[in-house]
Amino acid sequence: MTADKRSTLRDALSAVHDGMSVALGGMTLYRRPVAAALGIAAAKRRNLELITLTGGIETDLLIGANCVRRLRSCYTGLEVVGFAPHFTRAVQNGTLELVEETEYTLSYALQAAVMRVPFLPMRGAIARTDIPKVRADLKAFDCPLTGESLFAVPALHVDVAILHASAADRYGNCNLQGQLALDRHLPSAAAVTIVTAERIVETDELLTMQGGIQVPGVFVTHVIEASGGSLPTSCLPERRLDLAAVLDYADAANDTAAWPRWLDHAMGALA
Numbered sequence: 001m002t003a004d005k006r007s008t009l010r011d012a013l014s015a016v017h018d019g020m021s022v023a024l025g026g027m028t029l030y031r032r033p034v035a036a037a038l039g040i041a042a043a044k045r046r047n048l049e050l051i052t053l054t055g056g057i058e059t060d061l062l063i064g065a066n067c068v069r070r071l072r073s074c075y076t077g078l079e080v081v082g083f084a085p086h087f088t089r090a091v092q093n094g095t096l097e098l099v100e101e102t103e104y105t106l107s108y109a110l111q112a113a114v115m116r117v118p119f120l121p122m123r124g125a126i127a128r129t130d131i132p133k134v135r136a137d138l139k140a141f142d143c144p145l146t147g148e149s150l151f152a153v154p155a156l157h158v159d160v161a162i163l164h165a166s167a168a169d170r171y172g173n174c175n176l177q178g179q180l181a182l183d184r185h186l187p188s189a190a191a192v193t194i195v196t197a198e199r200i201v202e203t204d205e206l207l208t209m210q211g212g213i214q215v216p217g218v219f220v221t222h223v224i225e226a227s228g229g230s231l232p233t234s235c236l237p238e239r240r241l242d243l244a245a246v247l248d249y250a251d252a253a254n255d256t257a258a259w260p261r262w263l264d265h266a267m268g269a270l271a
Helices: 009-013 034-042 057-064 085-093 103-115 124-128 203-208 243-253 258-268
Strands: 021-024 048-051 068-073 097-100 119-123 139-142 149-154 158-165 190-197 222-225
Touching: 009 034, 009 190, 009 222, 034 057, 034 158, 034 190, 034 258, 048 057, 057 068, 057 085, 057 243, 057 258, 085 243, 103 119, 103 149, 119 124, 124 149, 243 258
Parallel strands: 021 048, 021 158, 048 068, 068 097, 158 190, 190 222
Antiparallel strands: 119 149, 139 149
C-alpha cells in the first residue's frame, strides 16, 4: 500500500540539520522553494552547504540569515533586479565558501550520484577554461578505450533536496511546470526529499496535467500543500513572478537596518 506522505512544513524541515548539504530546486526566479527556505532560516540552521543550479532569492535570504557555509552553483543573482546582495557581500568578505560550478559539472555530479557511480567522465574541453584551476577535485585522465582526454566529475550526494511543485498528490508524485533545471535528478540523489506544492490533488488529476508525473513519489519523503510557497518567484500556471516584491527584497537586503525587519516579517508570515 502506498504511504500518505503529507506533512506540515515545520515537521518536514526537522530533517534539515546543521552542517547538511541541501539542494534547492527551481531556477533563478522560477519555482523556487522560498517558503521552505524561510522555514530553514526560522529554525536557525547553520553551516549548510547549498546546492542549486542557479541561486536566486531563496539562496540569498539563507545566506543573509547566516545559514550557509558553502554554496555550489553556476550563477547566483536576481536576474533583471541585479546582484544578489547577501551573496555578493559574503563572497567579497570571504565569509562564504564558493565552489565554482558549470551547468555541466553540477549536472554530471548529480547524475553520477543518481547512477551510484563514483564519477562521470566529461570531455576535456573544460581544460580550456579556468575551472580546473579552482576545482582540484576534477581529475584529468585518458579514456582507456579511445585515448581521449577526459575529466572525472565526482558524484555529489545530497542530504536533503527541497522542491516546489505546481501540483502533487498525497503519495509525493509531482507535476512541475516551466523550467525543470535539475529537479528531476535531485530527489534520487538525496537521502530525503521535501516537496512543497501549490496544490495537493488526486493522482488521476495529476496525470491529466501537462507533463504528467515528472517526479515519482518513490523518491519523495514529505509533501506539503503550500499555496504561494514559491512567492515572490513564479510557479506556472498558478503564480506569476512578483517583480515588485523582488525589488522590495533587494532594497531590504541592501539596508542593514531594514533587513532584519524584512526577514522577521517573512518568517512570521509562515506561522
